[in-house]
Amino acid sequence: MTRARKLYAGVRLREVRREQGLTQAAYAEALGISLSYLNQMENNHRPVSAAVVIALSERFGVNLSTLSVGESQRLTADMREALADPVFDGAAPPPADLELAATNAPALARAFLTLHRAFRQRGERLASLDDALGREDALAPQPWEEVRDFFHYCDNYIDAVDRAAESFAAATGFGRPDPGRDRLQAAADWLADRHGIRLRIGDTPALRVMVGDELTLSSRTSSATRAFQAAVQVALTSYGDLIEATLDLAGFGSEEAREICKIGLANYFAGAAVLPYAAFQEAAEEQRHDIELLADQFGASIEQVAHRLSTLQRRGAQGVPFWFVRVDQAGTITKRHSATRLQFARYGSACPLWNVHQAFETPGRLLRQLAETPDGVRYISLARDVTKPGGGFRRPTRRYAIGLGCEVKFADRLVYADDLDLASPASYEPIGVSCRICERADCHQRSVPPLKAAIAVDHSRRDLLPYSLAAPSGRSPREKPADGA
Structure with a gap:
């Protein structure tokens, strides 16, 4: 059984108070507690009580997920x-x-x-x-790492850019495709009317080329990709000031990182335009997060839908807190984000027992897995391979696997959990974050010992591993911690 965790959320408590423009005394009165008790909680000297959590939700619309995961x-x-x-x-x-x-x-x-x-x-x-x-x-720091950390610590949700994309989608109809309307034409009309930019489809290996007042999109890509790239150009042209202001606030240490993030924010805008927040969140709940149905409904790719599900963290309108990851065939994580307690390794590859690696073996199939991390938290994990055609013999197809998951307490909102035995401990695969920090002593897929564990080699005995791990905190290697510690 997982040990209950005390909730310390002093920073978030102060944020809510300042957003409401309240003094500590007024805030304490609204929450029904004493001023001294509020002061202790805001300074993390005491955990947030259940009564205060309820009061925050009822009186200020604070979602519990913003307190527990951040x-x-x-x-x-x-x-x-x-x-x-x-x-x-x-x-x-x-x-x-x-x-x-x-x-x-x-x-x-x-x-x-x-x-x-x-x-x-x-x-x-x-x-x-x-x-x-x-x-x-x-x-x-490397520019790519700076940019990755920027999105990571923003919950992969950039409110101003997200809302701007939603407004663009509403004004043009870009976010609600139907057989009678061309999404690409909607973006083309916007660019032509406001900026005098002509859009053409041409045989070019680049996805998008902007020269002068002419935008060329590759004829070698799908219609969904062309629409996405048109939205990227809308972001760069029509919302450049907003993107530059966001970059100013980020305060990157190098010009390279700033330029990389500019493309990242334009891509974020395009994804949010294809899948507008409110409409997409409503559809996700109605379809019980069926990725393929959502992809068909919005004319988006499987990867776009999975990634978007992990960004639904708008304050006061949060969706299911998902993690999202993309790995290449070598197991290297190329995209990662988590709105859950599961945080991916910053260095090295992901756990080999995780079903995202198996997706390469079953092309076109969505895999399900129930998994438990060493801290006792249980998740439902989805994985699927995705391919990105190169468009020619000299431009080979790129292959990735994507993973999407959430804690099992949200399983009733996922169609994928309907026939799984969530109650049986035997249903859960024991996974870790990465071998270098995982303390499981009996893992048959361990590649390297944990960095902080001492190892012992017995030449007269060979188990699954050629060494045994010294247990943390003086426990024997085969002794399991109590209460999921």
């Missing part, structure tokens, strides 16, 4: 992984301290992660005999 849990997971580095051997603080740091001093936690990332990069460059240490930017 930046602090992501920071805690990221710090735990960083502290598994051997350089911290014997010096890593206990998990409770990490949670306190992430909750009470998130800026300090992010600074620590930036420092550790710089340390890792320096080691990698030395190992490869790179000459980067001779440059002034040797320890600067």
